Amino acid sequence: MPYPPSAPLPYDYLLVGGGAAGLSLAYYLAQEPRLAEKRILLIEPEAKDRNDRTWSYWADEPTPFDKLAVGEWQHIAFRAPGFARVLNLGKYRYRTVRGLDFYQFVHQALVARPAQFTVLRGRVASLENTGVGVRARTEAGEEFIAHYAFDSRPPAITPRPGRHRYLLQHFVGWEIETTRDVFDPNVVEFMDFRGPQYHEARFMYVLPFAPRRALVEYTLFSAQVLAKAEYEAHILDYLTNTLDLAPADYRMVEEEMGAIPMTDHPLPEGVGANIINLGTRAGRAKPSTGYAFRRIQAQSARLAAALAATGRPPRDLTGDRWQFRLFDTLLLDIMQRRGETTRDIFQQLFERNPVARILRFLDEKTSWADNLRVMNSVAPGPFMRSIWHVLRGRPGNR
Structure with a gap:
């Protein structure tokens, strides 16, 4: 259903990229009745017609994509030399979704709303704020304008190994x-x-x-x-x-x-007033584990709810809490400096904490009291050395 107009046509929302992040936000926007009159353009660089990846996640409440899961489990096993345990997840479930099933499911939802969604194949070469919104130009020379743009292209960063991990x-x-x-x-x-x-x-x-x-x-x-x-x-x-x-x-x-x-390299939540970053571009892959799917869903739900309620994205685009960024940085520092000790840290976590507390901690939903319990359950030495590296502003090295 591409619709390449001959002149710039103002859209309400422009979604740049049709991977997990762009399509997740598209789905949440499509499911919000208060946004049914919005005009939304999705520009994706390639057809999502093959199973190029899978996503796994845990959750303690229903999510929109649970029906797509090719597997659902209530038990996980952790194993290390001298320690092994099969853990009952309680109210949590661990699920896996295939990429192709996800792509097809979301695109079917968009096709069902032709007045709301336009899908165009192309690559966005430039994206900039204007006085009243955003302007995008594709590699093919097409130009589009919108009130807000949501950018899920891979992040473009210049590494600073003397500052970040x-x-x-x-x-x-x-x-x-x-x-x-x-x-x-x-x-x-x-x-x-x-x-x-x-x-x-x-x-x-x-x-x-x-x-x-x-x-x-x-x-x-x-x-x-x-x-x-x-x-x-x-x-x-x-x-x-x-x-x-x-x-x-x-x-x-x-x-x-x-x-x-x-990485703990700063990844901005947005650019200017009208460009909001999504997915890995906004740091949705958790730095210490690599899990991203549920964090993408949480950001998508947050954005859609705010747009429906106020007409604007929320001031806090992700809801991230600074202490969890610090925890991620400390673990990354340990991995970079003494990667083999990661096994001992995870063993201590699973040996000394209820599995629900670990999952809440990784979901960044624990209280300060539970954060202290988690940190007190692991040997302090590696973390104390990493705290020193953080305080001096330089990553540790082997």
Whole structure:
């Protein structure tokens, strides 16, 4: 349903990018009756017609995309040398959504509102505030104006390694089918740290969809990606020595890989009065874990509610609290300085706290009292050294 007008036509909202962040906001805007008369233009650079990624999240209340989940679990397992525990999530559920299912679901909702939404294929080359709104120009030379723009393009930052910390959560995963029952479909292997750490944080992650089907992923928190063969070697080792599978016992159905930036580099919530950043551009990938999907939903709901109630975005665009940014910075500093100690920190967290408290803490919903309980549950030494690095304004190094 592209609609390329011959002259600039004022839209109420311009959504730049059609990934998780842009489409999530589009969906929340579409579901808000008070915004039904708004004219919304979505410019996305490519067709979302393949399953290019999956998103996992935990939640203790219903979310709009739960119906799309290809898996839902009430138990997760944490494993490290000398400690292993399967944890009941209580009122929480852990879910996984495939990218293609999400893209199709949202686009169907937009197609059902042709008077409200226009979708255009293209890449925005420039986006600027004007006296009354924003102006966007595409690489093809088209120009559009709107009252507000919501920008979910990847962040463009100039690294300052002397001031901030820059790591990646990077991974390769194989979705496999086995010839016999291997997986417990009720338990996600959330973090299996039993393998060598090589001075970094490295773990296996397993999403079991059925007794004979699962995603088996090798994940690292470090500054540099590996050669693909290195990830694959660790996956093969896990399949062979932990799951006791021979090559004839399984086949690979799909493969996924990725690298999620994890940094405390300041990522602005917006630019000027009328450009609001979304997704990773607004720091929605949590710096210390890489999880982003639920944080994107929370920002989308916040923006849609404010636009419906006041006609303007909220003053506080994300609702982030400064103390959690500090906690993220401290953990990033430890990962950068002594990555192998990350395993010990997570073991102490899961050994000494109820799982609900950990999830609330990672969701940035804990009280000051619970924050103190969490911090008191881990060895203070690594954090004290990182506090010193934060106070002096320079990241720690090995």
